[in-house]
Amino acid sequence: MRAAILLFLTLSACASAPPGGVNDPYEPFNRRVHAFNKGLDATVLRPLARRAGGNAPTAPAATTAKGATAGGPNAAPPGPIEMIGNVSANLSLPGKVVNSLLQGRPEPAIRNTFRFLVNTTVGLGGVLDPAGADFALPEIDTDFGETLHVWGVPEGAYLELPVLGPSTERDLAGMIVNTVIDPVDNWLNRDQRTAKLAARVASKAGDRTQFGSTVDSVLHESADSYAQTRLLYLQHRRFELKQEQDAIDPYAE
Amino acid sequence: MTLMPNDTRRGVLGLIAGGCILVAAPARALDQSAAVALIQRAVEEVYAIINSGRAPAQMYREFEGIFARHADVDAIARSALGPAARQVDPAQFKAFKAALQGYIGRKYGKRFREFIGGRVEVNGARPLKSFWAVQSTAYLRGQSPMAVEWHVSDRSGRPKFFNIIIEGVNMLASEREEIAAMLARRRGDVGALTADLRQAG
Numbered sequence: 001m002r003a004a005i006l007l008f009l010t011l012s013a014c015a016s017a018p019p020g021g022v023n024d025p026y027e028p029f030n031r032r033v034h035a036f037n038k039g040l041d042a043t044v045l046r047p048l049a050r051r052a053g054g055n056a057p058t059a060p061a062a063t064t065a066k067g068a069t070a071g072g073p074n075a076a077p078p079g080p081i082e083m084i085g086n087v088s089a090n091l092s093l094p095g096k097v098v099n100s101l102l103q104g105r106p107e108p109a110i111r112n113t114f115r116f117l118v119n120t121t122v123g124l125g126g127v128l129d130p131a132g133a134d135f136a137l138p139e140i141d142t143d144f145g146e147t148l149h150v151w152g153v154p155e156g157a158y159l160e161l162p163v164l165g166p167s168t169e170r171d172l173a174g175m176i177v178n179t180v181i182d183p184v185d186n187w188l189n190r191d192q193r194t195a196k197l198a199a200r201v202a203s204k205a206g207d208r209t210q211f212g213s214t215v216d217s218v219l220h221e222s223a224d225s226y227a228q229t230r231l232l233y234l235q236h237r238r239f240e241l242k243q244e245q246d247a248i249d250p251y252a253e
Numbered sequence: 254m255t256l257m258p259n260d261t262r263r264g265v266l267g268l269i270a271g272g273c274i275l276v277a278a279p280a281r282a283l284d285q286s287a288a289v290a291l292i293q294r295a296v297e298e299v300y301a302i303i304n305s306g307r308a309p310a311q312m313y314r315e316f317e318g319i320f321a322r323h324a325d326v327d328a329i330a331r332s333a334l335g336p337a338a339r340q341v342d343p344a345q346f347k348a349f350k351a352a353l354q355g356y357i358g359r360k361y362g363k364r365f366r367e368f369i370g371g372r373v374e375v376n377g378a379r380p381l382k383s384f385w386a387v388q389s390t391a392y393l394r395g396q397s398p399m400a401v402e403w404h405v406s407d408r409s410g411r412p413k414f415f416n417i418i419i420e421g422v423n424m425l426a427s428e429r430e431e432i433a434a435m436l437a438r439r440r441g442d443v444g445a446l447t448a449d450l451r452q453a454g
Contacts, residue, residue: 082395138397210395213364221453224434231430232422239400239421248425249382250325250332250415251408 022234023157030160034226037165038219041208046216049208052081083127085203089139090119090126091196095182099142103150108140115139141240144181145174149241158230166233283407285378288385291412292403295323296373296389303365312365317358325406325413326354332415332425333432334443341443349443352450353432360454370394373401387414 024030078086093116100109115138118131131137148170149155156169167175179185185193208215222228238245302315320326330350331338338346371393378387384406391399404416416425432446435453439445 213367217360217363222431222434223438224430227430227434228427231427235421235423235426237421245421245423247381247386247404248332248416248423249384250328250425251383251406253332 022230023155024230025157026159030158030230031226033160033162034229036162037160038225040163041215041219045205045208046212046220048205049212052205052209078128081202081206081209084199085206086119086123086129087126088196088199088203090116090123091184091199093119093139094184095178096140096142098181098183099144099147099178100140102144102147103142108142111137112140143174144178145171146241148174149243155234155238158234160226160229166229168234168237171237283385283405283412285380285385287407287412288378288387288405289375291323291405291414292387292389293375295319295414296375298323299368300372303368309363309365313359313362316362316365317355320357321354323413325409325415326350327409328406328415329353329425329428333428334436335429335433337436337441337443345443345447349447349450352447356450356454357428358454363454367393378405383408384415391419 093112097109097112097116100106100112114135115131118135118137119126119129122128122130132139145168153170153173159167159169159172161167161172164175184196188196218228218232219225235245298319299316302312302319305312307315327350330346330353333353334341334346334349341349368391371391373389373391375387375389378385380386381404384404387403387405389401389403391401393399399420401420402418403414404418405412405414407413416423418424435449436443436446439449
């Protein structure tokens with residue numbers, strides 16, 4: 001117990017970044033990792049995503065898009081990439097329930113439990129999402145990084161991880177603990193665990209297809225893609241954790 | 254402290270307080286409904302262009318027009334250029350501002366396909382610092398709803414927005430960093446940066 005308190009105090013003491021600021025003492029190392037990740041995206045992920053998304057419904061012929069498309073069918077059946085993404089997301093729900101409970105938040109824990117039960121049964125093992133479509137039970141996202149935040153652990157330094165991308169010291173610790181405490185892994189055998197990991201990788205690749213133009217714009221079209229990635233990640237993460245962010249007042253400068 | 258008689262001190266405090274009210278009052282002169290109406294109109298105009306089915310290049314010019322009409326381009330340009338904005342002459346700043354406006358129209362206009370078949374609902378506004386934060390939700394196809402916040406001020410003389418924050422990601426902060434990187438690449442030469450901006454986005 002004393003060791004735990006000591007660890008907690010040590011972690012709290014490393015809060016050196018001003019609120020809203022960027023704490024990046026490993027920048028030279030991070031930039032090298034970023035160059036590697038960017039190369040990986042250009043040579044592997046982007047070509048793959050382009051091939052997968054070549055005839056995806058995300059890119060309708062814009063020049064012929066009249067007002068009629070606005071009310072178009074949005075209840076289209078999910079494609080294979082979306083189905084894999086659904087299965088992967090469904091398998092992540094028990095872990096989110098555990099984290100909500102660790103954060104002392106019973107409501108999202110209950111909602112995600114019902115979502116998991118509905119989608120695993122009616123949704124055919126999580127392939128479909130009737131919980132979100134018919135029962136108003138959208139996924140409530142959380143992870144152990146958020147649990148650490150709720151417990152008072154500061155963000156720590158910014159990190160860019162090989163392949164996995166932007167993170168922070170706190171989110172890296174969260175990611176590691178998240179895989180350890182995931183209850184689903186206890187219910188699955190080795191082959192099923194491998195399939196779960198494969199589904200997760202495939203769903204990440206699906207995200208690269210869906211958010212392709214955003215990734216292209218940040219990674220391949222900005223003057224300093226490292227700084228842009230860092231800013232986007234930190235701001236979005238702080239928003240997810242409901243941390244107050246400083247508003248820019250250009251009239252007070 | 255004892256040097257100042259009590260009632261004089263009260264008088265000074267009163268003056269300061271009065272001054273604060275005088276200074277604070279015009280800052281909130283823009284009312285909530287005008288801020289909300291501005292964003293409502295801007296969103297409607299964006300959707301009118303998206304649904305017009307015109308050629309992308311023409312759309313980008315029209316998006317630029319919306320930006321020029323409803324955004325405080327002057328304040329955005331000054332903020333994006335950072336400390337360099339105080340060093341350039343008016344003609345240079347004007348050229349930079351025009352180039353930035355075109356760049357924003359192209360860069361953000363390129364994303365219009367993501368909005369086809371979706372909608373943006375304006376929900377309300379809350380006071381923030383000297384301005385209004387207008388809250389809206391973007392419902393785009395195949396994505397969870399996104400929180401989009403618009404910062405609106407009438408310091409330019411008319412209600413105009415100067416920042417958009419999408420799911421916590423701050424457009425002005427992001428462009429500040431991007432312009433700073435472009436300027437550093439040109440070793441602080443604003444003229445060269447302006448030429449680069451005309452090609453970018």
